[in-house]
Amino acid sequence: MTVIDGHSEHALGEVVDVHGQVVDETGVPVGDALVDVWQANHHGRYAHEADPNPAALDPHFQGWSQFRTDVEGRYRFRTIKPGAYPVADEWSRPPHIHFKVALRGYHELTTQMYFGGHKLNDVDRLLLAVPEVERGSLVVAFKGGAGEKSGVPQGKFDLVLRKV
Amino acid sequence: MKNSMSMTRRASIQTALGVLVLGGTSQLASAVTPAQTEGPFFPKVESKPTKTWI
Numbered sequence: 001m002t003v004i005d006g007h008s009e010h011a012l013g014e015v016v017d018v019h020g021q022v023v024d025e026t027g028v029p030v031g032d033a034l035v036d037v038w039q040a041n042h043h044g045r046y047a048h049e050a051d052p053n054p055a056a057l058d059p060h061f062q063g064w065s066q067f068r069t070d071v072e073g074r075y076r077f078r079t080i081k082p083g084a085y086p087v088a089d090e091w092s093r094p095p096h097i098h099f100k101v102a103l104r105g106y107h108e109l110t111t112q113m114y115f116g117g118h119k120l121n122d123v124d125r126l127l128l129a130v131p132e133v134e135r136g137s138l139v140v141a142f143k144g145g146a147g148e149k150s151g152v153p154q155g156k157f158d159l160v161l162r163k164v
Numbered sequence: 165m166k167n168s169m170s171m172t173r174r175a176s177i178q179t180a181l182g183v184l185v186l187g188g189t190s191q192l193a194s195a196v197t198p199a200q201t202e203g204p205f206f207p208k209v210e211s212k213p214t215k216t217w218i
Contacts, residue, residue: 001214025196038207046205062214064207098203112200130198137197162196 001037001065001079011061013042013080016142017150018113020157022073022101029073030161033103037077038064039096044085053085078152084120094120094127099159106161113157116141 002011018037022030040046040063043055047063061080069075082095095115102108114121116139121127127135142153207213 004214005212036207036213038205040205048205048207050204062207064213066213098200098206100202100206109197110199110202111197126200130200134195134198137195138200159197160195 001061001063001077004060004062007060009060011041011080012058013061013083014153015078016081016153016155017076017078018097018140018155018157019074019076020159022069022075022159022161024106024161024163029069029071030103030106031069031071031073033069033073033101033106033161034066035069035075036064036066036098036100037079038098039079040082040085042080042083044083044093055083055085081115084118091123091125092120094118094124099157101159101161103161105164107164109159109161111159112138113155114139115155 002015003009004011022033022035024030038046040051040053041056041058041061043058045051045053045055045057047057047061063082065077065079067075067077079097082097084092084094086092095118096112098110098112100108100110112126114124114127121139127138130138137158140155140157142155145151145153
């Protein structure tokens with residue numbers, strides 16, 4: 001997601017890799033699930049006409065990708081860490097990536113992945129709406145970076161779907 | 165005797181906690197991922213998504 005087709009320049013921001021596995025409630029991998037991911041850019045602005053945020057657009061970042069899980073239910077993508085953005089006077093959203101996962105025979109899942117350690121996670125109204133015991137499943141601790149082979153921080157976000 | 169009873173009691177509590185913890189872990193492992201709102205910025209379907217792995 002860091003380079004748009006036909007563009008030579010990369011998106012602004014810290015590059016991160018996100019990977020994970022989609023399984024059902026019994027732990028069985030869900031292959032061929034269609035996954036949409038979308039997010040704000042480095043400045044916290046969505047490339048969407050409805051976004052009222054005056055922050056800058058990044059002409060080299062579209063903020064949306066779509067792919068299918070493999071036979072083991074696994075997926076991975078490379079993107080940039082999105083910026084935080086204001087929603088209301090006393091509410092700013094922490095960096096997050098939206099996920100929508102769909103496959104016939106399962107309830108469609110729409111959710112959001114958060115970046116571990118961000119101070120706005122503790123006061124985000126949407127994250128706090130999730131029962132505390134489940135909240136950690138949406139927050140990913142990114143590891144690695146400069147010392148890693150790829151030089152890119154890696155985050156693992158597993159998703160559990162419910163069968164119809 | 166007192167020590168023995170305490171140990172027995174502690175063992176019972178630990179066993180009970182162990183069962184609870186194991187039960188909790190098992191339940192969490194299979195818990196469906198919490199849903200969150202889609203929000204107002206879902207991409208327009210007529211646009212083409214960016215490549216995933218670059």
